[in-house]
Amino acid sequence: MGNVLILTEHQNGHLKKVSFELASKASELASHMGGEVQAVVIGSHVAGVSDLGKYGVKKIFTLFEASLEKYNTENYAAILSHIIQEHRPDIVLAVAGPMGKDLLPRVAARLKTGLMTDCTDLKMEGGKLVATRPIYAGKAFVDVKIPESTPQMATIRPNSFPIHERGGGAQVIPVVIQLGETRARMKEVVQGAHQGVDLTEAEVVVAGGRSLKSAENFKLLEELANVLGGAVGASRAAVDSGYVSHDIQVGQTGKTVNPKLYIACGISGAIQHLAGMRTSKVIVAINKDPEAPIFKKADYGIVEDLFRVVPLLTKELKKVLAE
Amino acid sequence: MKIGVLIKQVPDTATNIKIAANGAGIDPTGIKYVVSPYDEIAIEEGLKTKEKVGGEVVVVSLGPVRCVEAIRTGLAMGADKGIHIDDAGVVVDSYLTARILASVLEKENFDILFVGKQAADNDCAQVGPMVAEFLGWPQVTVVEKIELNEARSGAVVARRVGGGAKEIYDVSLPAVIAVEKGLNNPRYASLPGIMKAKSKPLTTLKAADLVGGEKARVEVTHYRLPPERPEGRILKGEAEQVVPELVRLLREEAKVI
Numbered sequence: 419m420g421n422v423l424i425l426t427e428h429q430n431g432h433l434k435k436v437s438f439e440l441a442s443k444a445s446e447l448a449s450h451m452g453g454e455v456q457a458v459v460i461g462s463h464v465a466g467v468s469d470l471g472k473y474g475v476k477k478i479f480t481l482f483e484a485s486l487e488k489y490n491t492e493n494y495a496a497i498l499s500h501i502i503q504e505h506r507p508d509i510v511l512a513v514a515g516p517m518g519k520d521l522l523p524r525v526a527a528r529l530k531t532g533l534m535t536d537c538t539d540l541k542m543e544g545g546k547l548v549a550t551r552p553i554y555a556g557k558a559f560v561d562v563k564i565p566e567s568t569p570q571m572a573t574i575r576p577n578s579f580p581i582h583e584r585g586g587g588a589q590v591i592p593v594v595i596q597l598g599e600t601r602a603r604m605k606e607v608v609q610g611a612h613q614g615v616d617l618t619e620a621e622v623v624v625a626g627g628r629s630l631k632s633a634e635n636f637k638l639l640e641e642l643a644n645v646l647g648g649a650v651g652a653s654r655a656a657v658d659s660g661y662v663s664h665d666i667q668v669g670q671t672g673k674t675v676n677p678k679l680y681i682a683c684g685i686s687g688a689i690q691h692l693a694g695m696r697t698s699k700v701i702v703a704i705n706k707d708p709e710a711p712i713f714k715k716a717d718y719g720i721v722e723d724l725f726r727v728v729p730l731l732t733k734e735l736k737k738v739l740a741e
Numbered sequence: 742m743k744i745g746v747l748i749k750q751v752p753d754t755a756t757n758i759k760i761a762a763n764g765a766g767i768d769p770t771g772i773k774y775v776v777s778p779y780d781e782i783a784i785e786e787g788l789k790t791k792e793k794v795g796g797e798v799v800v801v802s803l804g805p806v807r808c809v810e811a812i813r814t815g816l817a818m819g820a821d822k823g824i825h826i827d828d829a830g831v832v833v834d835s836y837l838t839a840r841i842l843a844s845v846l847e848k849e850n851f852d853i854l855f856v857g858k859q860a861a862d863n864d865c866a867q868v869g870p871m872v873a874e875f876l877g878w879p880q881v882t883v884v885e886k887i888e889l890n891e892a893r894s895g896a897v898v899a900r901r902v903g904g905g906a907k908e909i910y911d912v913s914l915p916a917v918i919a920v921e922k923g924l925n926n927p928r929y930a931s932l933p934g935i936m937k938a939k940s941k942p943l944t945t946l947k948a949a950d951l952v953g954g955e956k957a958r959v960e961v962t963h964y965r966l967p968p969e970r971p972e973g974r975i976l977k978g979e980a981e982q983v984v985p986e987l988v989r990l991l992r993e994e995a996k997v998i
Contacts, residue, residue, distance in 0.1 A: 696967060
């Protein structure tokens with residue numbers, strides 16, 4: 419009893435960092451309940467799954483099949499539901515990303531239980547999981563819990579929890595499930611023009627607004643983001659002006675981001691934009707308008723033309739990070 | 742085709758959210774309610790589908806009496822019928838909402854259901870997939886492109902995932918399609934459209950009659966505003982001096998690089 423099950427995520431055959439974030443937080447929750455952490459890995463082949471043991475996972479349920487190389491809602495829902503019904507964890511955690519957001523509601527409905535989406539904090543209170551989650555894209559927060567049904571399920575926003583190594587090993591348990599035909603089948607994955615770190619998982623986001631003036635000028639931000647291993651985001655104004663595609667829009671009706679460092683370049687700070695980035699740990703604002711609302715949210719502000727500051731910043735960071 | 746669109750009425754995204762004095766919800770004073778932006782895209786896709794293949798578009802919404810306005814907006818845009826499920830006296834979460842919707846939808850024999858990828862208030866993104874599960878249908882979420890096949894028995898659908906990538910699916914109908922920005926540009930209701938909407942059929946049901954002994958699974962215990970960020974500081978001086986100072990602060994004070 420008191421076990422916490424996590425659904426891991428992987429990319430190119432390796433576990434993603436966010437899987438270790440989940441494992442680390444799950445270990446803390448399980449220790450409050452005197453239970454253990456169990457992990458699920460679904461795919462075609464994933465190397466180094468036993469690494470999860472270092473972060474407190476005791477059992478790893480794996481299901482590797484060529485047909486599972488690509489995500490598939492119906493098959494993945496069948497597998498996860500099966501494992502949950504077999505092992506009856508008290509809590510199930512997954513990543514609030516493209517897969518978790520698609521899959522977990524389906525599984526929760528099947529198991530007739532509740533789901534708390536996109537949580538930024540978790541704690542145990544009176545033996546129940548209490549989750550904090552943003553609403554209105556971060557304009558307000560709520561505490562939520564699932565008082566009666568089990569398991570208590572939650573999806574977690576990437577970068578919400580630090581990774582803790584605890585040492586220890588895990589037992590790898592292959593799972594066998596008969597999979598059926600599915601009615602929604604992924605044929606292919608088409609990569610986007612700007613590959614690289616996903617905006618919602620990035621530790622550094624460099625975002626631009628309408629003052630970037632053109633699609634071409636977003637290259638300046640890409641260069642800065644590259645030096646920091648980060649991703650580029652944009653305000654709705656920049657998206658509506660056609661400089662960048664809507665999938666990198668930050669804010670309400672766009673992405674909500676949670677990086678360690680958010681650098682807002684030429685962004686005035688509309689309420690919808692601030693909602694989507696306000697949980698960033700450190701915010702830097704660069705804008706030549708000293709009255710821009712973004713400065714009220716920024717930890718560090720530079721009142722200056724971004725076209726002067728950004729290239730200098732890229733150069734300075736290159737120099738400093740090379741040392 | 743019989744096309745269903747699930748919509749929710751939410752505060753306009755320009756709203757400055759405040760918490761009610763008792764902390765048990767948001768303060769509704771002065772809020773302007775609109776069709777959730779993603780649901781507008783769902784309505785538009787329903788209308789475009791009807792224009793292409795014929796049929797009817799039914800807009801369905803669960804919520805308080807005020808969300809009849811949202812349904813009328815859908816009718817004014819061109820939908821044919823509305824169904825309002827009045828939630829008076831029932832505390833809903835995503836689970837119960839989906840449960841109630843599914844109990845109504847299963848009687849309607851839709852060929853396809855469009856829904857926003859999430860509602861722009863609670864941002865749960867659960868109702869679409871949960872409805873699909875309760876109806877036993879496939880789903881594709883975060884859809885930015887959809888192309889029906891000749892026989893109208895299925896569609897090729899592009900789903901937006903991280904890092905600008907897209908997953909391309911073959912999905913058979915009926916299915917739940919949860920739509921993302923970029924799929925289309927929702928039309929505005931025309932004046933004749935608004936006039937016509939007033940006489941289009943609108944059915945009202947009561948959620949209380951449809952719960953079937955079920956209840957919400959998730960309970961909200963507390964609402965609050967995010968903590969105010971501490972006053973930041975403006976670095977003053979010439980860019981050539983300020984930039985190295987910023988880098989130093991990010992490394993030594995904030996410790997983020």
